[in-house]
Amino acid sequence: MRMEPRQGERIDRTKPVSFSFAGWKIDGFEGDTLGSAAFATGKRVFSRSFKYHRPRGLLCCSGHCPNCLMTVDSVPNVRVCTEPIRQGAVVEGQNVRWSLDFDFMSVTDKVGGPFTPVGFYYRTFIRPRRLWPLYEKFLRSAAGLGKLDEHAGHSRRYDTEHRKARVLVVGGGEAGRTAALAAAATGPGVVLVDEDARLNALQLQGVEVLAPARALGIWEGGLVPVDAGTVLYRFRAERIVVATGATEQPLVFPGNDLVGVMLPSAVRRLVRDFSIKPGNRAVVLAADDAGLEIVDDLSEAEVEIARMIDLRETRPRELVAQGGKGRVRRVLVDEESIDCDLVVASAGRQPAYSLLAQAGARIEFDSELGVFVPTELPSGVEAFGSVTGEGLGKIDPEPAYGGKGKCFVCVCEDVTTKDMKRAIVEGFDSIELAKRYTTTTMGPCQGKLCHLPSIRLYAKENRMYEAAIGTTTARPPWAPVELGLLAGRDLTPTRRTSMHWSHAEAGATIQWAGPWKRPYAYGEKPEDEVRAVHESLGVIDVSTLGKLFVEGPEAVALLERLYPNRFGDMKRGRIRYGVLTSDGGRIMDDGTIARLADDLYYVTTTSTGADAVTAWFEWWNAVWGYEAEVVNVTGAIAAVNLAGPQSRDALQRLTEADVSAEAFKYLDAHEIDVAGVPTLALRIGFVGELGYELHFPSPAGEYLWGRLVAEGARPFGLEPQRVLRLEKGHVIVGQDTDSESNLYSSGMSWLPKLDKDDFVGKYALEHLAQREEKERLVGFTMEEDVLPAEGAQIVIEGFPAGRVTSARRSEAVGVVIGLAWVPTDRAASGTRVEIRVDRLLRGARVTHGAFFDTAGERMRS
Amino acid sequence: MSFLLSCPFCGPRPVDEYAYFGEVTKRPGTSPTLRELTDYVYFRDNVAGVQREWWQHRTGCGEWFLAERDTRTNEVLEVILPEPSRRSPA
Numbered sequence: 001m002r003m004e005p006r007q008g009e010r011i012d013r014t015k016p017v018s019f020s021f022a023g024w025k026i027d028g029f030e031g032d033t034l035g036s037a038a039f040a041t042g043k044r045v046f047s048r049s050f051k052y053h054r055p056r057g058l059l060c061c062s063g064h065c066p067n068c069l070m071t072v073d074s075v076p077n078v079r080v081c082t083e084p085i086r087q088g089a090v091v092e093g094q095n096v097r098w099s100l101d102f103d104f105m106s107v108t109d110k111v112g113g114p115f116t117p118v119g120f121y122y123r124t125f126i127r128p129r130r131l132w133p134l135y136e137k138f139l140r141s142a143a144g145l146g147k148l149d150e151h152a153g154h155s156r157r158y159d160t161e162h163r164k165a166r167v168l169v170v171g172g173g174e175a176g177r178t179a180a181l182a183a184a185a186t187g188p189g190v191v192l193v194d195e196d197a198r199l200n201a202l203q204l205q206g207v208e209v210l211a212p213a214r215a216l217g218i219w220e221g222g223l224v225p226v227d228a229g230t231v232l233y234r235f236r237a238e239r240i241v242v243a244t245g246a247t248e249q250p251l252v253f254p255g256n257d258l259v260g261v262m263l264p265s266a267v268r269r270l271v272r273d274f275s276i277k278p279g280n281r282a283v284v285l286a287a288d289d290a291g292l293e294i295v296d297d298l299s300e301a302e303v304e305i306a307r308m309i310d311l312r313e314t315r316p317r318e319l320v321a322q323g324g325k326g327r328v329r330r331v332l333v334d335e336e337s338i339d340c341d342l343v344v345a346s347a348g349r350q351p352a353y354s355l356l357a358q359a360g361a362r363i364e365f366d367s368e369l370g371v372f373v374p375t376e377l378p379s380g381v382e383a384f385g386s387v388t389g390e391g392l393g394k395i396d397p398e399p400a401y402g403g404k405g406k407c408f409v410c411v412c413e414d415v416t417t418k419d420m421k422r423a424i425v426e427g428f429d430s431i432e433l434a435k436r437y438t439t440t441t442m443g444p445c446q447g448k449l450c451h452l453p454s455i456r457l458y459a460k461e462n463r464m465y466e467a468a469i470g471t472t473t474a475r476p477p478w479a480p481v482e483l484g485l486l487a488g489r490d491l492t493p494t495r496r497t498s499m500h501w502s503h504a505e506a507g508a509t510i511q512w513a514g515p516w517k518r519p520y521a522y523g524e525k526p527e528d529e530v531r532a533v534h535e536s537l538g539v540i541d542v543s544t545l546g547k548l549f550v551e552g553p554e555a556v557a558l559l560e561r562l563y564p565n566r567f568g569d570m571k572r573g574r575i576r577y578g579v580l581t582s583d584g585g586r587i588m589d590d591g592t593i594a595r596l597a598d599d600l601y602y603v604t605t606t607s608t609g610a611d612a613v614t615a616w617f618e619w620w621n622a623v624w625g626y627e628a629e630v631v632n633v634t635g636a637i638a639a640v641n642l643a644g645p646q647s648r649d650a651l652q653r654l655t656e657a658d659v660s661a662e663a664f665k666y667l668d669a670h671e672i673d674v675a676g677v678p679t680l681a682l683r684i685g686f687v688g689e690l691g692y693e694l695h696f697p698s699p700a701g702e703y704l705w706g707r708l709v710a711e712g713a714r715p716f717g718l719e720p721q722r723v724l725r726l727e728k729g730h731v732i733v734g735q736d737t738d739s740e741s742n743l744y745s746s747g748m749s750w751l752p753k754l755d756k757d758d759f760v761g762k763y764a765l766e767h768l769a770q771r772e773e774k775e776r777l778v779g780f781t782m783e784e785d786v787l788p789a790e791g792a793q794i795v796i797e798g799f800p801a802g803r804v805t806s807a808r809r810s811e812a813v814g815v816v817i818g819l820a821w822v823p824t825d826r827a828a829s830g831t832r833v834e835i836r837v838d839r840l841l842r843g844a845r846v847t848h849g850a851f852f853d854t855a856g857e858r859m860r861s
Numbered sequence: 862m863s864f865l866l867s868c869p870f871c872g873p874r875p876v877d878e879y880a881y882f883g884e885v886t887k888r889p890g891t892s893p894t895l896r897e898l899t900d901y902v903y904f905r906d907n908v909a910g911v912q913r914e915w916w917q918h919r920t921g922c923g924e925w926f927l928a929e930r931d932t933r934t935n936e937v938l939e940v941i942l943p944e945p946s947r948r949s950p951a
């Protein structure tokens with residue numbers, strides 16, 4: 001029912017657009033919203049209500065109420081009244097069994113009334129308890145909003161943009177525009193945001209206009225996130241101007257949710273923007289001048305006005321809307337019946353103060369106006385226009401009119417006046433409690449249309465003044481926001497070493513290791529890679545190790561105080577294994593420390609510990625102030641471990657430096673050229689064989705890797721490395737130890753040098769040294785060929801008494817080996833313990849030290 | 862938490878650029894009793910009011926500094942560069 005083309009309409013009649021609405025093909029025009037086009041073709045039912053499944057139609061047409069929430073192209077809960085029309089869109093009803101016009105679940109409305117009072121679910125479905133999963137399944141499908149499309153995947157991409165503004169104006173009405181122009185006159189940096197897409201075309205001198213965009217809240221520090229569809233602007237503004245205006249409030253009377261009962265704002269938009277005749281015969285019920293002015297629009301649309309009731313003058317005892325099939329047919333005013341198909345009802349306007357309340361303004365009831373207004377604005381936040389209460393008429397209709405039928409206070413959550421009264425009778429005597437019990441104001445509109453009516457009704461029932469009741473707390477966001485927008489894009493960087501693509505080309509299985517991508521193994525059989533390292537030559541990319549330079553005249557003093565180890569006696573070109581402890585004596589990280597010069601040390605950390613160790617070093621040095629600098633070079637320096645009995649020969653072929661056993665001893669650090677690449681070679685043995693950790697500039701990664709492979713080194717991945725280090729009983733900090741493990745319980749009592757003056761953890765370790773540990777980290781060998789899971793229980797006399805932290809099948813040792821925490825009285829070598837493997841208890845023997853090459857001859861050879 | 866914190870070098874920046882390292886504690890002197898040690902390692906004052914605390918401009922310049930912050934309002938009264946001391950408590 002489009003009207004003749006009129007001046008100022010928003011639609012372009014030369015550009016038809018069609019889409020599907022609940023299975024029907026709808027033709028509209030560019031400039032329409034999905035909702036206006038559907039309404040123009042005669043669609044009236046847009047949704048079914050939350051609880052009673054009552055048919056609902058357009059109420060506010062401003063994107064506030066829940067009545068037009070529909071699923072558009074698989075995106076649930078889209079307000080079609082403001083969603084721009086687009087060709088081929090698929091719009092479907094939600095919370096519906098069968099169809100919008102005939103919903104099986106509407107039986108809850110017919111019979112449910114007396115049986116589904118407030119709190120019904122809480123009380124009824126609690127027993128029997130075991131049936132709750134069944135109830136829950138049914139209730140979740142029966143009540144609620146749209147469903148997420150689980151297969152939608154990444155259908156949209158969201159971004160976050162950090163922005164600054166001198167003045168941020170929220171709201172593009174008369175007041176907002178005036179404020180923006182005034183601010184622009186004093187300098188640049190003025191931004192205005194508004195929900196209405198039409199303001200996109202607004203030209204204001206010196207003002208940047210963002211529309212459609214919605215300020216979601218005002219957070220601490222003047223942070224205003226602005227929802228602009230697929231971009232979230234995080235604004236920081238020196239001044240925030242709130243000009244959000246006032247929102248028309250629904251009138252509370254029986255039948256006030258029938259399809260055809262609308263707020264004046266809805267009629268105004270339908271007529272003025274979309275040139276739609278909203279009905280044939282209207283009753284206008286209004287409590288302020290702004291509401292009554294709607295008769296002008298109705299007349300223009302040639303709607304017959306059956307009756308206009310100014311509720312300030314007429315005070316009916318009974319006011320009821322009645323209808324059939326959920327649509328309004330007549331209005332009963334006291335005994336008189338007036339036939340109509342449109343009821344335009346307004347209780348007046350309430351300032352939209354939510355943003356101000358979030359910012360910390362006080363919200364007080366203004367008894368002159370009968371509404372809540374903001375007072376005492378926080379610094380940096382200003383309010384202009386009707387949001388302050390300026391220019392509003394007094395709200396004074398009945399909080400609820402009497403009569404027969406359901407009378408809704410909150411249309412989002414289907415809360416009736418009866419529910420509110422019942423909550424009060426049951427003793428929920430604070431508005432905050434009543435809110436939680438009835439869920440009034442907790443639906444999609446977030447109180448925009450029900451907060452004031454709820455409080456007015458509450459005041460009336462309790463015979464209190466509204467001012468004494470106060471408001472419920474306004475929390476952000478001001479309007480529903482898509483979770484995707486808040487999450488933004490996943491910008492966590494994936495870290496790859498400079499040799500990564502060599503691994504990928506070699507067919508490595510790549511796995512995550514913290515933020516890194518690392519090879520798990522290069523073939524189907526990790527044990528072949530283990531054998532290569534034991535028998536000939538292997539090479540592994542260990543660029544992920546944290547690498548730090550500590551340099552300065554007092555570098556040694558700093559390290560001496562950070563580690564329980566001693567470093568002062570270390571000669572140039574030597575390496576020592578170090579463990580970092582906290583001041584509680586617990587193990588934090590481990591690695592190697594090489595002395596490269598008198599005042600220069602090269603420190604390695606675990607792969608995941610690099611950043612934390614750097615921060616830890618720098619923090620302690622902020623406390624102590626040693627003359628030493630800490631530089632994290634993890635990314636700049638690549639590293640490989642060349643390991644196996646042939647590693648010396650292979651390395652010698654690539655360097656002119658003397659790497660013979662006499663010249664390059666175990667735990668030596670030499671700066672040498674390897675295949676022309678300046679390299680720091682560390683002779684250490686994490687995997688237990690003769691080996692060299694080669695550290696060199698990252699850009700040479702693929703080159704040197706290729707040269708080493710060409711020399712016969714078989715690439716090995718993380719899994720073979722885990723087997724190799726386990727055969728040596730080498731601990732992985734964070735896997736075999738946790739935040740409670742200390743050096744004594746982990747079998748490293750040789751490490752701390754308690755005679756040092758001070759180091760981090762010294763005092764705790766002094767106490768721990770005196771104490772018998774409750775449990776110890778030991779090795780074990782399984783009696784049978786079964787592999788316990790990492791984390792498997794150690795069971796003693798039927799009770800869990802410990803846990804397995806690492807376990808692997810070792811070809812070299814010939815049995816399944818592992819590390820485990822056991823009670824101290826079971827920690828002696830040879831003790832038999834039982835481990836739960838697939839529900840069965842399996843025997844294991846406690847061991848100490850390495851499983852393979854126990855004397856360590858191979859790595860020292 | 863979305864307040865702005867002033868780095869002594871970089872000026873006011875959103876708080877998510879910083880790492881928080883807790884209130885300033887007093888590291889006990891030589892050979893503390895177990896109780897003194899436990900107090901230092903595990904217990905914090907957790908004041909509702911102004912406290913002095915450690916921050917690092919983690920994703921910025923990396924500097925460690927001290928801030929006087931009101932834990933009730935997140936108002937930062939002062940940021941201070943530490944005055945290191947070999948003997949000073951941490």
